[in-house]
Every structure is written in structure tokens, then in C-alpha cells.
Amino acid sequence: MIKPVIPVLVGVSLALLGCSDGNDNNNDENGAAATCSGTQVNPVRLFLQQLGSDRVIVKWRGNADDGPEATNVCFGTDMAALPASSKTEATVTATGHSEVLLSGLEPGTTYYYSVGGAGAADEAHQFRTAPVTGELPSDGNTRIWIVGDSGVGGTGDPESGYVRDGFMTFAKNNGDEPADLFVMLGDNAYNQGTDMEHQGAVFDVYTDILATTPVWPTIGNHEMGSLGVSTTTSPNDYAILGDGANGGPDPAPNSPMPYLNIFTLPTDGEVGGLPSGTEQYYSFDYANVHIVSLDSQLSIRDADNRAAMMQWLKDDLMSNNQDWTIVIYHHPPYTKGSHDSDKELGGIDQPIFAIREDFTPIFEQYGVDLAYAGHSHIYERSYYINGNTGLSTTFDAATMAELNDMNMPANGQGDEAYTQIARDGMDDKVVYTVAGNGGKVTHTTEGFPHPANFFSQLELGSVVIDLNADQLEASFVDVNGAVLDSFVMTR
């Protein structure tokens, strides 16, 4: 939610750093640039938002050591000497989060920062800005880590930590390369998406990753409270069911929905993409990939807001020129995991139908390459398909899937790797993946596996996408760091 109380983030431009204005305050007696002189604070929650090629938002709350909260940040490229001129005062939101916008940064550059404004940074507090939009990172590879339905930490279960460790193992064994982007597919904090549950399920689980890697979430049914069964259409309807032992709605004047108060998401195309005017759905660019986050829980239930989101999506995709395009949302169009995409569940799963019937045609018509959802607590990956807007019984591989040389659905592996422009000469197919297995796997439903899916498995894990200019590889990584499924797409 755009914060009405303190709407303007305090920003500082690195272009100013090192520039002499005749004031000696930033230099020591030898003329060297003075460093910050504050004391580093270890916040209870610390995370990065809206990282682009020239900007990032550092956001935090609390002091893990019970001292006073930090009120500023110092940052720079030399971990041991953060210049005094970089000191940036934070603004404080109605829910007690402090945030600073650091702008004027150099693309593809590692910066260190100190919450509290110390003269030197902890090595764990660093980030690397994105390359110039459309260009590749210096190592040639963008790594995206995608986790769905991981919010079990809020209820004390350890599985999301296992999944995180599996990714860390994979990353270490595959180029020793951390994620450039951390994507969350909704249901990030069970059971009701309260602020307290976000602490346990997000900030206490991914602490180190969040301090170095921007997080890009989408709204799941549990972000809307009501034990995940809410069918309301507005974040203003956020409510909890139960005794409130794990927290409740956020206080006025902001939204009662904690998700919207915790995350500071782009509404005005701050990191590329077309302005959406709402944090409920947004898009951004990183290097040569365009990522769109849709709101399948709220906007899609309301005809007016669905129409607005749909128009925005078309406009956003039309104006996108990046090499690769990925869409994320919570409700999967093709699943036979813990949710069945053939059933509306009394309205609770109606967004599954809306995504499949109204939105997958847009993805396919406008050149989306990959689509990721959660909700179903399983990993399921489709063929390279288009045109399946009906129930599972209507899926026809012969006409809807990319076929191999034997006229069987291609699996995306080896010599059956997908090409962005399919065999029919059109860029009109999408690989749909359900990755709602980031915190638990439960059961399958009648008709499992869904015929549109090539690979379906009840196994904890997450997805890693590695992409460059010519190729992307998407891997399903288990808790041991092993790859259980993968496919390649070239362009």
C-alpha cells in the first residue's frame, strides 16, 4: 500500500558523494573523505526492495539487541569506509518500518551498507545493483530463486528452512552464485499473513538472503487473512479468524493488510515496467528479463479491478522489450496437487478459473515465456503449451503442446529443448509451473497428474532459473540441492 502518512522516501544520490561543496565536514584533517560515525544496528527484520540498476530501498524494523532502532543508513563501495556523505535518514511508516531509498547508484556494482550508520559495513550487508536494463550481468547469468507457499515458519515448522538450504547447496554447487532475485509466490506467512507471522515465516527464515537480495512477492490467499479462505475482493476486508494469538490486522491509517504495509512495491514503474498504480500488482525489469506479479487473490475477484488489471497487463506486456518474460501469481491454472484446477471449492478457488480462462490467453498472445504459481502444495511443470482454457479433460496435447519429432509433447530436455519461437513460427506458448512446495507438500487430487503437466511430484523444493541472452534453464531443486526436473528454452 502506498503510505499516505509519509509518502516520500528520503533519497540520496551517490553522484553527490565525493563532491566537494567547500564544507569540511565530510573530510578529515588530512583531506580524506570522512566516514560515518554511527553504530551498526542489527534489525529484527531487514530486507531490500525495488533493486534496480541505480536504486534500492533498504527497509528494516526493530533492534535484535534490544537497543534503540536505527534511524539512518550509510553505504558505499568500500566495505571498510562508508563515507559520511552517504548517511541517509530513514522515514518511518505507520507500522514502524524504517526505509531509505538509495538512488544514483552505479549499475552492476556491489555496495555495502550499515543500518545505523557505522563507518564500516558487515560483510552480510551488501547488495549488487542490477545491470543496465536489457544488458547482462557481468558474469553473464541472472539467477532467480522462486519459492511458493513457504510460510510455515510462522507456525513453527522447519520445512521452509530445509528448502532454503537446498537452494543454498544448489547455488554453491552451480557456480557458487547467489540469487540475483528472490521471488515469493504467495502464502508467504501462514496462517493469516499477520505481521507477526511474516516475522516467523519470512524474516526469520531468509534473514541472510533478504539482507543481500531483493525480494519480489505476490499475494496469496493466506495474505488476505481469514485462515486463507477469504473470498473478499479488497485488501480493506483483511481480517483474521481465531483468537488473534499470532497478531491481527494492521492499525489505521494504512491498509489492515500486513503484506501491503511490509513490502514497498513499485506502483509507478520505478524499476521498469508500466506503472500499475497499485502495489497489488506490478512489474519490473532486471537485466534482460521482465517479471510481472499479478494479484490473483483480490483483484481477480472483482470485475472492475480485474478489468483494470487485465488492461494494465496487456499494456505492460505490449510495452515490454526484454529478452525473457516471466509472470507470477498465486492461483495455478493447471494443477492436481492439494488443489484441483477443475473445482472452484465453493468459490475459494474461483481465481484458478479466472487465471486460466481470462489470463492465460493474454500470456500466450503477448509473448510470456514462463508462468509460476503456488497454492497447490506440490511441484508441477507443464509442457510448452497454449490454448488450454478449459478443464483438464479438454487438454489436447496434439493441438496445444509443442511436439517433438515423433509428434509427442516435447519435454524441454536435451534435444527436446523449447525454443521461444515455437515450431509453428509463433511466440505463443508458455511453460506453466506450480511451485507451492516451498514449505509443505500435502496430497494430490482426483485425476492426478494433470495431463498438461510433464512433471508432477510431491516433494519439497523450489525453482531456480538461470538465464542469459540466448537461453534459460529452469530447475526444480529439492532440499538436498538436487535437481529433480529441469527444462531449457532458447531464443
Next chain:
Amino acid sequence: MKLSVMLVLALVLLRVNPLMADAGVAQRIQALTLKVDQNPDDATLRLRRAWVYLEFNQFELAVADIQLAESLGDPVAAAYTHGVLLYRQGAYAAARPYFDRYLKAYPEQWSALGYRARLLRDIGENRLALADYESLIRLNTALNPGYYVAAARLMANEPGRGVDEALALLDARVARRGSMASLQRYAIELERNRGNYPAAIERMGMLDEKLRATPQWQLDVAELLLLEGRGEEALSYLTVAQEQLQAGRMTAVNRQLMAAAQQLQEQALAAVQKAADSTALVPHS
């Protein structure tokens, strides 16, 4: 809680929704019911449980809890839940007095205003619906864009209000919060529908720079120029669109745009030819 009560509750919930098989959810529901049983006169707990039933479409169970809550505590507090329950059943006329009652006591409650706005629109009380949408917009400046389009649509068609006011509403939102294509597109539609093509074209120029770089934008402008009788200018936009489309990826939408560009080009050429012919027919003095 008695074992039989727990069993019945579990069976009801499991029958309705496999989500309830989730241990955490089931535990929460059981804990809530336990509290209700321990505090049968607590209206707040009754209302909380009514919401559970409501979300699972167990309307009869929800009504029972709501009615008990109304008799036990503040009936106004229960009116919102009762209104939502009836709204979700499609009983709009029956729901309306509950929202009226609740909003009389809590006139700035966003959720109730949103429900009543939709309800009033759905039963054709557009003037009153618009009033609620305007209240919502006044209370919450960060509303999802769809609310603005809904309000503008009602306003444009409301006697005594009209398109100019609707456009002002959309423009105010854009001026306050920045470029929003979905609002500007509706404004363009309003101008186009009333035949004010120059204004529609001008608004096309106000769309985000990224959008203005797309072939779709070139085509939209060309179409408006054709409606305005400016065929020559339309042709130049169509030429740009066709060049962009040929250089772009072969997506389904681009293929549709190519066909549309071809069609518009034929119309534009015909218009230009017609204009030339009519000029040629004018006798020289």
C-alpha cells in the same frame, strides 16, 4: 469441547473444503469453537465464527451465529457481517438495510462502503452507488485503479454529472499519483465515445512513454486520426506501426495488429484518395 461437537464440525468443514484438512487451519477452527463453547454469551466470538461459516458458504450456520451475536451484543456491529452474508447469497435488497445501519454508525468503514457501492450499482441505484464510490475515493487515496474506473463509469452516465466530471475524476487521480494507463485509457474511451477525437488523440499523447513506443499505440492513434478525417497523418502512424511489427517478435497479438494495420491502411488510403478526388472536382475559379 465435546467429542461429538468436534467430530461434527470437522466433518462439516472437511466436506466443504479440503483446505480444512490442513492441520493448522483445523486447529484454529477447533480452538475458536472451543472458545465459543466456553463463552457462549460472547458476541464477538460468535461473529468471528460466523465469518468462518460465511467463507465456507455455510450460510445457515453463519446466520445462527450472527443472530445470536445480535441478541447478545451490539446489533450494529453484527450488521456488517449480516450484510456481507446476504450480499454473497445475492440477496441484495435484503443486505442493503444492514449496510445502511452499519454505515450510519461507522460512515468511514471502507469495506462496508465498498460492499454497499457494488450492491447499489448491482440493483441499479447508480446515484447512491456513485456517492459511496466517491466516499471511498475520498477516504482512501491509494485505492486500486478499478475503483476509479467504476466510479467514472457511473459518473459519466449519471444525469447531472456526465463525462466532463468523470474525466476530471480520472485526471485528478493521475495528477495525484502519476501515470496510470488503465485510467487514461478509459478517459480516451469516454472522449472517443462522445466524438471528441482531438481530445482523445491528445490523451493518447499523455500515455506512458513506454506505451507510446508500441505499435498498438501507433494503431490506436491512427484509428482516431481516421475518425477525425486526417487520413494522411494516419498513414504515417500506420507506417511506423508496420515497421515496428515487422521488427518485433511474432506473437499472436502482433499478428493481429499486422492485420489491423493492413485494414486501417486500406481505409486511410481510401480516405486520402477520396479527399484528393473531392479536391479535384472543385472547379477552379
